[in-house]
Amino acid sequence: MPDTQDLDPRKAAILEAIVSEYIGTAQPVGSQHVARTAGISVSSATVRAEMVALEREGFLVQPHTSAGRIPTDKGYRFFVDQLTEPGILGPAQRHKVAKFFEQVHGEMEDMLERTSGLLSELTSYASVVLPPSHESAPVRSVQLVGLAPRLALLVVVLADGAVEKRTIDLPDEIGDDVLAAAGARVQAMTAARPLGATDERTMTKDRVLDEVVGLALDAMKDLATAEDDRVIVGGSSRLAAAFDAVETVRSVLSTLEQQLVVVSLLRDVLERGLSVAIGTEHGYEPLASCAVVVAPLSVDGHEAGAVGLLGPTRMNYPQALAAARVVSARLGERLGGGTEAPPGRVDGRTAEDRVTKRRGAHGRS
Amino acid sequence: MPDTQDLDPRKAAILEAIVSEYIGTAQPVGSQHVARTAGISVSSATVRAEMVALEREGFLVQPHTSAGRIPTDKGYRFFVDQLTEPGILGPAQRHKVAKFFEQVHGEMEDMLERTSGLLSELTSYASVVLPPSHESAPVRSVQLVGLAPRLALLVVVLADGAVEKRTIDLPDEIGDDVLAAAGARVQAMTAARPLGATDERTMTKDRVLDEVVGLALDAMKDLATAEDDRVIVGGSSRLAAAFDAVETVRSVLSTLEQQLVVVSLLRDVLERGLSVAIGTEHGYEPLASCAVVVAPLSVDGHEAGAVGLLGPTRMNYPQALAAARVVSARLGERLGGGTEAPPGRVDGRTAEDRVTKRRGAHGRS
DNA sequence: TGCTGGCACTCGATTCTACCGAGTGCCAGC
DNA sequence: GCTGGCACTCGGTAGAATCGAGTGCCAGCA
Incomplete structure (x- = not known):
C-alpha cells in the first residue's frame, strides 16, 4: 500500500x-x-x-x-x-468520566451496562461493551441446588465474581444430600482451575452420585464453551440521529441486535490489532456506512474484553478514540484490583467505592 | 364517556x-x-x-x-x-410459535430474550418482556463465597431457578469457614420464604459471625427491593420501519432504552386493567405516536410479569393482541410446571424439552 | 515549473407556475 | 333521509427558470 x-x-x-x-x-x-x-x-x-x-x-x-x-x-x-492524534477529552467530559467512576458500584453486569451508557453519552454514538471473558477466571465454588424433584441447578461462582448457572435434568429423584455431596465433589475436582479445564472423572462406589457428578461436569464444560457471545449495546438510539435515511437506521440497528455479529465484529477488529475499522474495512455489509472504534479492556494486566463505539464513518475519530481509551482504562482499573484473585489487591479506594449501600447497612448491624 | x-x-x-x-x-x-x-x-x-x-x-x-x-x-x-375481536394468528405464525416453543430451552433469561425476538418477528413491532418477579419465589439456597480477602459474594438461589448475587465488603479478613457458616445460618433463617421476608436476627456468641450474617441479611433485603426494574426489549429496529420521521424513531428508541420508564409504562397499563394503550392514553409524551399492547403472564396460576408490543398507533391491533396473548400463554405454561415448587409438576413434555444438550451428555455418562 | 486568476460549464437545489385530481361541503331533488 | 351534482380546496407532481456552489481547464505570471 x-x-x-x-x-x-x-x-x-x-x-x-x-x-x-x-x-x-x-x-x-x-x-x-x-x-x-x-x-x-x-x-x-x-x-x-x-x-x-x-x-x-x-x-x-x-x-x-x-x-x-x-x-x-x-x-x-x-x-x-x-x-490525527487520539485527542483528549474536553473538561466537561473528563468531569463526567471522573464523576461516573466515583459513583458507579454494584455487580459487574450493572457496571458494564452503565459504562456503556456513559460512553454513548460522551460521544453521542452507540457504544458496545464486550465483557471480560471468564475463560481464565478460576472456579471458586460449585453448588448443586434442587429445584424440583428431578431438576437441579448448577451454580458456579468464579473468582472474578461472576456467577454462572445451568439447569440439569436428573434421571431420578435425588435427595438434597446427594446433590450437595455431588456439588462438593465437583467443586473439589474443578476448584481454582478455569472453567474449561475439567478434570478426568473419578468414580466412587455410589452409582447415583457418579451420575450426578457426570451431569454436573458436562454442564460445566457446556458453560465454558457457550456463553461468551454476549455483548452490551448502549445508546443505539443515537444512531438514529447520525443517519438521515430511515432505512439505514433500521438496517444498522437490526444488525446491532444480533449479539453474535457484534461480538465477532469486535473480535475481528481486535485480532487485526486495529483500534478503528472504517466502513467496508470490516466485512459486515449492513454496517458499511459505520465506523467502529475499539479499545481493549485490560484488567489486572491481561487483556479481557473491550469497549467500542459505533458511529457513522464520518464520526469524530479523535474524540471517539479518546473517550473509548479513557473509559476502557478506568473501567479496567475498576474491574481489577479487588475482585481478581491476587491477595492484598483490595486497595482502599476501590473497596470504598464498592461499599455505598452496603456501608450504611454495615454501620447499622 | x-x-x-x-x-x-x-x-x-x-x-x-x-x-x-x-x-x-x-x-x-x-x-x-x-x-x-x-x-x-x-x-x-x-x-x-x-x-x-x-x-x-x-x-x-x-x-x-x-x-x-x-x-x-x-x-x-x-x-x-x-x-374488533382479538383475532387469531395465521397458520404460518401459529407454526412459528409452535416450533419455537418446541425448540426453546435453556435458562429463563435466554428464553425470555428469545421469546421477545419471536414476538417481534411475528408482529414486526418492538416487543417487551417483563420478567416474572421473584418476589414470591421462596429462597432455596444461600451461600457466601469469598472472592478476595475482604470481599465476599452472596449467592441466593430461588426456587424458580433464578440466581441473585451481591458483593459484600467485609470489615476484616474472614476465613472461608466462617463465611460458609454464615451462609448456612442465613440460609436457615430465610429458606423456603420469599426474598423480602427477612427473619429477625438471632445472635450467637461469635461477634464476627454475627456481623457477617448481618451484612448478608442486609444484602438480601437489598436484593428483594432492588432488581425488579428490568425489562427485555426486542426488535426495536423494527420501529424504524414503522415511522418515517427519523426524529420520531430516535425519540421512541431513546425512551425504550430507559428500562425504568418501560417498566412503569407496562405496570401502569396492567394496573388499569387494559390490554391496549393508545397514543396519549398512557402519559408518556415521547411515546405519543405509539400504542402498547400488553398481555399479562400467568405462571402456575398466578400473574407474574407480562409480554407486550410497542408499535405505531396505527398498528394492527387484532393481530398484535392475538400474538401477545398466544405467546404469553405458551410462555406461561413453559415457565411454570417444572421450575416452580409444587412437586410432581415436572410433566413429561416440559422435562423432555428442557433436556436438549443435556440429554446427550446424560446418555454418555 | 508551479501557482494563480479567470472563465465556461455542470448540475443539484430552489423557486415558481400550472395543473391534476382526490377529497370536501353544500344543496336541490328524488 | 339519501343521493347525485357541483363548486371549491389544496397537497402533490411536473416542468421551466433560475441560482449558485463547485468544477476542469488554460493562459499568464513569478
Missing part, C-alpha cells in the same frame, strides 16, 4: 481539512472552503488540482459533478492513521 | 372501514374508498356527512382540508373496544 502512507504534505493538509470539515458538517467540501482553512495557503485552483489527484488516488469522491468532495473510507483511514 | 360507547351502526361501520384501511396503507382515507368498502351500502356523500359527524365527535381528523380522514387515538380506542 505505497499510496496509503505517502502523501506530500500539502495533499495531506488538504485531505485533513476536508475530512475535518466533513465530519463537522456532513456536507461535501468545496475547494474554496479548503483554501480558506487555516494552514492552507494556496488558492482554490491549486486546491482543486490537488483534489483531482486525491480523488484519482481514492481518498475522495464527488457525489456528483458539481459538488464538493467527501472522503472515502480510505480517506478516513489516512486521516486516522497519519493526520 | 357516553359518546365513546354509542355510535349508530352505520357510523361504526364507517369508522371501522377507515381504521382498517388506514392501518393497512397509512394514507388518509377518503369517502369514496369507504363507500366502496364491502359492508357500506351508502353513497360517498352520505359517508362524507357521517365523517363530518365522526370528526366532530373526535374519532377522526383531517390532516388538511382536501385530504381524507385519519383516526384519532379515540378512534382507535373505539375500534379496539367495540369493533
